[in-house]
Amino acid sequence: MSYFFIENIMDHYKNPRNMKIINEASSVFGDSNPTCGDTVKIFIKVNENKIEDIGFQGHGCALSMASSSLLTEMVKGSEMQDALKITESDLMRELGIKELGPNRIKCIALSVKTLKMAIIQYLSKVNHAGGGT
Amino acid sequence: MIEEDLDSIRSDFPIFEFNPKLIYMDSAATSQRPKNVIDKVTEVYSHYNSNVHRGIYSMAEKVTEEYENSRKEIAKFLGANADELIFTKNTTESLNLVAYMLLPKLKNGVITITELEHHSNILPWREVASLANAEIRTVAVDREGKIDYADFEKKVSGSSVLSFTHISNVAGTTLDAKKMVSAAKAEGAITVVDGAQAAPHLKLNLHDLGADFYALSGHKMLGPTGIGILYGNKRLLEDLEPPFRGGEMVTEVHAEGQEWNDVPLKFEPGTPNFAGAIGFGEATKYLEKIGMNDIESYEKKLGKALMEELTKIDGLEYIGPSEGRAALLSFKLKGYHPHDIAAFLDTRSIAIRSGFHCAQPLHERFGFFDGSARASLYFYNNLDEIESLAYSLKELVRL
Numbered sequence: 013m014s015y016f017f018i019e020n021i022m023d024h025y026k027n028p029r030n031m032k033i034i035n036e037a038s039s040v041f042g043d044s045n046p047t048c049g050d051t052v053k054i055f056i057k058v059n060e061n062k063i064e065d066i067g068f069q070g071h072g073c074a075l076s077m078a079s080s081s082l083l084t085e086m087v088k089g090s091e092m093q094d095a096l097k098i099t100e101s102d103l104m105r106e107l108g109i110k111e112l113g114p115n116r117i118k119c120i121a122l123s124v125k126t127l128k129m130a131i132i133q134y135l136s137k138v139n140h141a142g143g144g145t
Numbered sequence: 146m147i148e149e150d151l152d153s154i155r156s157d158f159p160i161f162e163f164n165p166k167l168i169y170m171d172s173a174a175t176s177q178r179p180k181n182v183i184d185k186v187t188e189v190y191s192h193y194n195s196n197v198h199r200g201i202y203s204m205a206e207k208v209t210e211e212y213e214n215s216r217k218e219i220a221k222f223l224g225a226n227a228d229e230l231i232f233t234k235n236t237t238e239s240l241n242l243v244a245y246m247l248l249p250k251l252k253n254g255v256i257t258i259t260e261l262e263h264h265s266n267i268l269p270w271r272e273v274a275s276l277a278n279a280e281i282r283t284v285a286v287d288r289e290g291k292i293d294y295a296d297f298e299k300k301v302s303g304s305s306v307l308s309f310t311h312i313s314n315v316a317g318t319t320l321d322a323k324k325m326v327s328a329a330k331a332e333g334a335i336t337v338v339d340g341a342q343a344a345p346h347l348k349l350n351l352h353d354l355g356a357d358f359y360a361l362s363g364h365k366m367l368g369p370t371g372i373g374i375l376y377g378n379k380r381l382l383e384d385l386e387p388p389f390r391g392g393e394m395v396t397e398v399h400a401e402g403q404e405w406n407d408v409p410l411k412f413e414p415g416t417p418n419f420a421g422a423i424g425f426g427e428a429t430k431y432l433e434k435i436g437m438n439d440i441e442s443y444e445k446k447l448g449k450a451l452m453e454e455l456t457k458i459d460g461l462e463y464i465g466p467s468e469g470r471a472a473l474l475s476f477k478l479k480g481y482h483p484h485d486i487a488a489f490l491d492t493r494s495i496a497i498r499s500g501f502h503c504a505q506p507l508h509e510r511f512g513f514f515d516g517s518a519r520a521s522l523y524f525y526n527n528l529d530e531i532e533s534l535a536y537s538l539k540e541l542v543r544l
């Protein structure tokens with residue numbers, strides 16, 4: 013079935029969750045898919061290794077926006093280490109998609125990759141600072 | 146007349162039999178192929194498969210003869226001579242090849258292109274420009290995606306090379322190639338035309354057009370994949386050095402020194418895609434049978450209908466001229482990403498392209514930062530299919 017008729021996807025696309033800027037974010041990372049112009053920026057607020065709050069901004073196709081929205085729901089409140097383990101297949105399962113062509117996997121991969129980078133950026137910042145004290 | 150014969154024409158294309166619901170509107174990316182072309186490729190591999198221009202046994206003679214006959218067939222179709230046609234892989238390779246052929250002539254020179262170009266007519270020139278310390282100038286287009294001729298005259302003046310697309314794969318504009326070529330020649334520039342989108346749709350006469358080089362792809366005009374043409378003016382081809390070297394392109398190689406083969410073989414090093422080349426000859430025969438003039442006039446009708454039907458849809462914006470366009474339309478719909486449009490149409494068995502169609506600067510020029518959805522038609526499409534497309538797009542807007 014085409015993703016167009018999966019209610020979960022259309023719901024997330026039309027009513028995205030956590031679509032917000034977090035001013036006091038611990039880490040912010042933005043990335044884009046040059047082949048289609050999709051952009052995503054993810055904000056995370058970390059407290060004791062947990063993603064206490066998360067927000068995203070971006071624009072793109074229904075798949076990329078719905079998967080970003082769902083991803084923020086999935087990781088909110090979880091440990092960073094667990095969030096790092098989430099893959100494109102996990103997101104597809106949650107969205108209710110069985111198959112996706114190689115060109116469209118990229119639409120889902122964008123938010124997964126961006127979240128990972130936001131976390132890694134945070135961790136390296138903390139490690140650097142930690143090393144000095 | 147194509148319109149009356151459309152059922153019989155469509156039955157020549159196995160894909161429509163295999164997939165009766167298919168509404169194929171991505172012919173600018175690659176066309177479908179008729180049975181005679183597919184059969185011809187099978188015939189080469191199953192009846193006289195052997196390398197060309199090498200063996201002296203009868204099968205090798207046969208394949209060489211078929212290969213060279215195909216070159217003649219294509220030359221006739223294009224209004225050129227067979228020894229002016231170099232077989233390449235596709236338009237991209239043709240444009241890279243000509244850019245490297247001209248590299249020695251470009252030192253501190255000026256290469257002029259236009260805002261309409263496909264990446265394959267931008268990037269090879271950027272590369273040789275950086276190697277030759279040449280300047281690249283880009284001719285502007287107006288709001289309708291038509292060449293701004295005042296800007297053209299300014300930029301072409303003092304150019305060493307002018308390279309431009311004959312028909313834009315995004316805007317659907319047809320450029321006045323003859324006028325541009327003669328203006329550039331008056332400036333002493335070498336002229337290169339990207340004919341990837343023109344050769345499938347227009348009746349060409351390359352000698353009459355007068356461009357020094359003309360690039361095209363077989364797969365966009367019913368031929369097999371992996372076969373293209375670079376047409377070159379004979380005198381220039383004889384004069385220029387081959388950028389790529391190896392077997393078949395030489396007559397004599399000694400411990401020191403070598404003799405280049407004659408034009409065009411000088412520019413065809415290594416084993417060519419002979420099955421593809423022979424299949425391509427068959428494709429031009431098929432196009433001749435339908436008639437390029439008929440194709441041109443029927444497609445005008447399709448282009449007009451496409452425009453009329455789609456612009457009725459609320460929130461639809463398009464790139465290119467409002468009149469006289471090729472049978473293709475690149476558009477966006479407010480509130481829908483181009484990928485979503487294509488994915489939805491796919492559920493209705495309508496195949497269109499979404500993205501930048503390898504022409505990102507042009508999309509940016511028109512503020513289409515997410516790319517566009519593009520319906521591109523060929524003579525095997527009909528008016529009912531355009532209606533289905535419009536109907537499905539209206540369905541999407543209501544969703």
Ligand SMILES: Cc1ncc(COP(=O)(O)O)c(C=O)c1O
Nearest residue numbers: 235236237263265314339341362
């Ligand atoms: C105007 C234009 N130039 C060049 C090309 C490149 O053709 P190919 O991919 O066959 O090399 C295309 C095809 O998309 C085109 O539309």
